[in-house]
Amino acid sequence: MLKLIDIISARQRIAPYILTTPIEPSPELGSRVYMKLENVHILHSFKIRGALNAILAQQRRARYNGVVTSSAGNHGLGLVYAASLLGIEATVVMPEHAPQRKIDGVKQYGANVVLHGRIYDDAELYARQLEKNEDKLFVSPYNDPYVVAGQGTIALELIEQLAGVEQILIPVGGGGLISGVGLAIKAIDPDIKITGVQSEATPAMYNYLNGTDLSQDPSTLADGLSGDIEAGSITIDLCREVCDELLLVSEDDLASAIQWMFRVHGWVIEGSAACGIAALQTSIVSSDAKTALIITGGNIDADTFLRLMITR
Numbered sequence: 001m002l003k004l005i006d007i008i009s010a011r012q013r014i015a016p017y018i019l020t021t022p023i024e025p026s027p028e029l030g031s032r033v034y035m036k037l038e039n040v041h042i043l044h045s046f047k048i049r050g051a052l053n054a055i056l057a058q059q060r061r062a063r064y065n066g067v068v069t070s071s072a073g074n075h076g077l078g079l080v081y082a083a084s085l086l087g088i089e090a091t092v093v094m095p096e097h098a099p100q101r102k103i104d105g106v107k108q109y110g111a112n113v114v115l116h117g118r119i120y121d122d123a124e125l126y127a128r129q130l131e132k133n134e135d136k137l138f139v140s141p142y143n144d145p146y147v148v149a150g151q152g153t154i155a156l157e158l159i160e161q162l163a164g165v166e167q168i169l170i171p172v173g174g175g176g177l178i179s180g181v182g183l184a185i186k187a188i189d190p191d192i193k194i195t196g197v198q199s200e201a202t203p204a205m206y207n208y209l210n211g212t213d214l215s216q217d218p219s220t221l222a223d224g225l226s227g228d229i230e231a232g233s234i235t236i237d238l239c240r241e242v243c244d245e246l247l248l249v250s251e252d253d254l255a256s257a258i259q260w261m262f263r264v265h266g267w268v269i270e271g272s273a274a275c276g277i278a279a280l281q282t283s284i285v286s287s288d289a290k291t292a293l294i295i296t297g298g299n300i301d302a303d304t305f306l307r308l309m310i311t312r
Contacts, residue, residue, distance in 0.1 A: 002152075011156055021041065046074075066091065120228075124230070148234065151181065172205050203216065258300070267295070268300060
């Protein structure tokens with residue numbers, strides 16, 4: 001079972017390679033609302049944290065036959081960047097609908113890119129086959145204790161930067177981010193509310209936690225949250241433990257949030273990163289408490305972004 005010490009160790013491990021991301025107030029969302037800008041990383045995504053921690057902690061194993069992962073984009077980017085720093089061969093299996101920006105980014109760092117399947121689940125199954133057939137180290141985007149610990153380092157920064165925070169809004173896909181952040185926060189101050197937000201088109205964790213069977217739509221703006229969750233994933237129980245509330249927002253809400261973020265703050269963000277903004281804008285979450293939003297990434301296809309800006 002992961003503990004706070006694992007997240008502290010992850011922070012020490014990855015510190016030489018990443019920056020401490022800034023906090024920006026957002027008075028239009030609420031006088032006590034602040035954004036943790038994970039989109040300013042070198043790869044424009046928080047995923048670099050978990051990927052770096054997993055590779056650095058398992059260097060000897062990773063060098064043996066290389067690493068492989070499945071990814072809708074950002075985790076793959078983080079993994080190949082980490083592997084390139086250490087001269088380790090990396091293969092990333094991505095669904096065919098993955099944004100071109102993310103595909104190009106993965107290729108930029110010299111990784112082997114395999115496009116397989118219509119949805120993320122197909123890519124994950126194929127990556128698991130490569131793990132078995134070629135004896136590669138598989139690093140899951142979420143179902144990996146090193147990845148979860150790496151994502152949890154956001155919480156350690158946030159607590160230092162934002163005294164008196166009362167609630168944190170976190171986008172949820174496979175649950176690696178909310179598991180790591182929630183674990184650290186609850187160990188430090190269990191009264192801080194941890195709220196997860198998914199799009200209606202990506203309800204995998206919502207289904208697990210609520211016993212529902214809502215369908216998924218791979219064409220969602222929140223492509224980074226798409227796909228089902230591996231049976232037995234460590235994040236399922238961790239989410240049950242640390243998540244106080246899990247909410248859903250619509251595609252229209254995400255589109256509006258992306259547009260608003262650019263017009264008001266000047267940041268280009270992807271659909272996954274817009275979940276917390278959408279939750280506040282639609283008032284399914286109150287802004288009365290001192291609130292932190294984790295803005296998870298900025299890797300949105302240019303065509304998608306321009307279409308949203310023009311049509312809204």
